[in-house]
Amino acid sequence: MTNVRLGVMYDRDWDPAGLAGFARQAEETGLDDLWVVEDLGWNGGVSAAAIALGATTRLRVGIGIAPAPLRSPALLAMELATLERAFPGRLVAGIGHGASNWMAQVGVAPRSPLAMLEETITAVRALLRGEKVELDGREVRLDGVRLVHPPHKVPPIVAGVVQPRSLELAGRVADGTLLAEGHGPDDVRTARELARKGGAGDGFGVVAYAAGAVDDDPGRAAGALREFLAGQGSWLGKTADELFSVSGTAAQAAARVDELVAAGAETVVLRVFGPEPLRQMAALLAARAKAAPTG
Numbered sequence: 599m600t601n602v603r604l605g606v607m608y609d610r611d612w613d614p615a616g617l618a619g620f621a622r623q624a625e626e627t628g629l630d631d632l633w634v635v636e637d638l639g640w641n642g643g644v645s646a647a648a649i650a651l652g653a654t655t656r657l658r659v660g661i662g663i664a665p666a667p668l669r670s671p672a673l674l675a676m677e678l679a680t681l682e683r684a685f686p687g688r689l690v691a692g693i694g695h696g697a698s699n700w701m702a703q704v705g706v707a708p709r710s711p712l713a714m715l716e717e718t719i720t721a722v723r724a725l726l727r728g729e730k731v732e733l734d735g736r737e738v739r740l741d742g743v744r745l746v747h748p749p750h751k752v753p754p755i756v757a758g759v760v761q762p763r764s765l766e767l768a769g770r771v772a773d774g775t776l777l778a779e780g781h782g783p784d785d786v787r788t789a790r791e792l793a794r795k796g797g798a799g800d801g802f803g804v805v806a807y808a809a810g811a812v813d814d815d816p817g818r819a820a821g822a823l824r825e826f827l828a829g830q831g832s833w834l835g836k837t838a839d840e841l842f843s844v845s846g847t848a849a850q851a852a853a854r855v856d857e858l859v860a861a862g863a864e865t866v867v868l869r870v871f872g873p874e875p876l877r878q879m880a881a882l883l884a885a886r887a888k889a890a891p892t893g
Contacts, residue, residue, distance in 0.1 A: 602855060603865040604886075605631025605660070606879050607807065608650070610640040617646060618653035620876070625657040627880050631690075633660040633807075633867045638668075638700040644677045651685040658688050660805070660867070662776055663758035665696025666718040667706040672743050674718075675725035682726075682749035690805075692776045693719055694758030712767060713737045719755055719771045726752040756805055760834070765789050769796025774803035779869055780830045781806060782842030783861035790862045803864045810844040810868035812851045812878035819845040822872035844868055848885035855886070 606624055608617055617634070624632050632650050636643030643661040650659045664674060674693075681689050695715055701707040708714035717738035724731045728748035733740045757768035758776040765788070768775040775789050786804055793802050809826055813819035823845055827838040834841070844854040844866070855866050870878050 621650040660690040663692035663694035671721040765792040766796035769793030769798030780841035786861035
């Protein structure tokens with residue numbers, strides 16, 4: 599068995615009113631991470647992260663992802679600094695391009711998505727380091743901005759991206775990358791290769807989202823994922839059969855997690871489908887513990 603941070607997503611379709619209780623239960627289950635979602639019309643990622651952090655004492659909370667065009671880098675840095683100072687060492691911030699059609703809906707579609715993402719991440723990280731930031735970029739302009747209360751330690755910033763040029767950019771400006779559901783071991787290896795091409799060092803990390811369903815009946819688990827994988831495949835330009843998922847019995851799901859980790863993912867976050875998601879995660883944890891070498 600390989601080591602990994604194992605986490606669960608609080609699905610965007612779930613009522614935010616249940617987030618605090620879910621976060622406490624996830625921590626009690628023994629999970630390492632809880633990741634919240636920011637999608638247009640659904641939930642706010644920073645506010646959701648604050649709820650989850652405030653409800654727990656150990657759990658690491660990830661934001662996946664804050665769309666760069668929608669978030670002023672100054673405001674985003676202020677929000678992240680507040681969370682990191684209040685809950686040190688328990689935050690990971692994902693920043694991405696945002697869905698282009700959604701960004702157009704709210705009038706923030708950038709002329710250059712790549713420049714917007716690079717300048718936003720660069721500015722946010724500099725502000726979190728306590729630096730005075732002067733930036734006159736293609737998309738971002740800051741005139742002598744500095745945080746009064748920067749965090750004592752900068753939280754990891756990961757780029758939630760898909761395309762090769764963006765994955766290379768992640769290696770240049772971020773601490774890691776976040777891969778969307780459906781990406782498998784080959785995609786993890788490719789993401790790491792492109793990040794290295796962009797200049798990433800040994801500390802660069804990969805967080806892999808995965809659609810998951812754990813059931814004693816593998817067919818029932820596969821059925822729980824069928825509709826989502828069809829839609830995700832359309833978005834990624836692949837067939838549902840080409841997408842990677844973590845499903846089947848607990849032992850089968852544990853083996854799938856280890857495939858991602860062997861390819862270079864340090865964190866695997868399941869978007870769980872089917873009933874009782876935390877019961878499914880507990881079964882997965884038990885299967886991984888059972889497979890661990892003894893002695």
